[in-house]
Amino acid sequence: MFDLGLAFFAGVLFAEGIRYGVEATNTNEFCTSCHSMQISLKEYEESLHFKNVIGIQTNCADCHIPKSHISAITAKVFAVQELMAEMxxxxxxxxxxxxxxxxxxNQVWAKMKASDSQECRICHSILNMVLSEQFSLAARRHATAKEDGKTCIDCHKGVVHRKPKKSNAN
Known part of the structure; x- marks a missing residue:
């Protein structure tokens, strides 16, 4: 019985450690602590996702880390390669x-396309948009997006971070 209790306690500690690790690495301070992320930070701070008339602000994790626990942990594990690229x-x-x-x-866009832009849909919903108050082209595209097989990232690349030029590809 003691071994079972000890195993349970160890499991709870392990789970809490993982949860704490995910939360601690979801902050903008952590995400932008590498030199290479200073460019992305500056672009983010100049975007409407940072400062806008209604005062809503996202953080790096809102768009770059999935909300399900398993997917978030997986994303964190794969993010180690970015740390290695910096190091x-x-x-x-x-x-x-x-x-x-x-x-x-393109790696980020592919992930967002594969998830049907779930990162965007946490805050944005076509169903809740007042299409009549949008520019006519945007309203038409939003109205037919689902039928056309489009998701947010298909049209909204470069919203927070500057859209790169194809000539920069390696």
């Missing part, structure tokens, strides 16, 4: 980051 000098300068920006952006 090994692959993207540790603005010039190197810019040279890889197209590739990095």
């Amino acid at each position: 090994y000098g692959t993207i540790d300068t603005p010039e190197k980051f810019e040279a890889r920006r197209w590739t990095l952006a």
Whole structure:
């Protein structure tokens, strides 16, 4: 009985450690602590996702980390490669980051496309949009997006971070 209780206690401690680790690494301070992320931080701070008329603000994790616990942990594990790229000098300068920006952006866009832009849909919903108050082209595209097989990221690349030029691809 003691072994079962000890195992349960160890399991709870392990789960809490994972939860704490995910929460601690979901802050903007953590996400932008690498030199290469200073470019992304500046772009974010100039975007409507940082400062806007209604005062709603997202953080890095809102858009880059899935909400389900297993997916979030998986994303954190794969994010280690970004840390390694910083440590090994692959993207540790603005010039190197810019040279890889197209590739990095396409990786993020592919993940968002695969998730049907769930990161966006946490805050944005076509069903709740007042299409009559949008520009006519935007209203038409939003109205037919689902039928056309489109998701947010298909049209809204470069909303928070500058859309890279294809010529920067490596």
